[in-house]
Amino acid sequence: MGKVFVNIGLSLDGYMAPEGMSLENWDNPTYKNWAANWGALMGWVFNLQYFRDNLKLGPGGETGPINDMIRYTTERIGVSIMGKRMFEGGERSWPEDAPFHTPVFVLTHEKRVPWVRPGGTTFYFENRGILAALDQAKIFAGERDIRIAGGADVIQQYLNAGLVDELEIALAPVIFGGGRRLFENVSNSIPSFKIDRVLGTPLATHLRYVRA
């Protein structure tokens, strides 16, 4: 049976997205400096060979343990689950062959037929909430794992429901002072995690936690 995991970039002060990074400011990257802040948060990933290849950003890029980690993380995903806002942001920035190459469940109240993209990504629009989405995702994922991709509210819902098996955080040495917190509205009675692995690099600390 596949694992349910979260893999997210986090600022040192706990934000997974800087202030001002939202759909209405998508074409205004200097608004509250959101694009530069986002770049600082995720800078560790942009030059990895596997990431560049997957997003068609061009040849070359770094290889090594972090690149291997990203390849492993990406290839173990059988299904991604995301919120509607995250989908709408991606809809505007992903290439035509969206970088998932698997089924993706979008939690939304909108009724919409599945959207098939070239390259193997199909978006399914799930109206029945997080449990139904996960049940469906498990059937589609088979032996592979399920990534709760975001946003923060979706991750929080799955955490609070006790449904997250693994938590992977790339902690970047940036302080935003505001934005969208990962850990907010999280119950103090969710299942415990233990440290599974720490990978230190100059640009981010890669923390992996599994259910204790």
Place this chain on the structure above:
Amino acid sequence: MGKVFVNIGLSLDGYMAPEGMSLENWDNPTYKNWAANWGALMGWVFNLQYFRDNLKLGPGGETGPINDMIRYTTERIGVSIMGKRMFEGGERSWPEDAPFHTPVFVLTHEKRVPWVRPGGTTFYFENRGILAALDQAKIFAGERDIRIAGGADVIQQYLNAGLVDELEIALAPVIFGGGRRLFENVSNSIPSFKIDRVLGTPLATHLRYVRA
């Protein structure tokens, strides 16, 4: 010239103290389970040989790299600076020879003569704010370093004033869901930090950041 540093235990969701941990609940450790939560946050430190020795908790304890780190961190401190609430909590729980063995500046509006403890700790009650406290501390500390001990609001004031050179965080795999956040009311324009060192252990990840 000495460095100004913060060294703090942090929950995975960013709290340096659990909900319910305050002076009025000091004698009620089961209130919101604060004492057990605090124990889970700081569990990595209690069995270290140096820590046990310093707090007179008895002989024995673990030696090794984390014990060496704690010894180094403690011995480089020439002066600690703390807020009034933290002092008042400590006043009730520290042994008679308080565990600092250096001057300690307490930021407070209270006018009070210095309080000399056996073992080398003297508490000075500073009424003129964070800058005056730091100026005084530098004179007392000489070549040694200055620790901004807490609480959260005091650390935030020094961070926002751009006066913190080094940030050391012991990130424990606990999720509190509430409490006192370290990073709150922090300006997004404070000086940048870079990763200096990461020490992974089963109970906490020891992160060290220095000014970029």
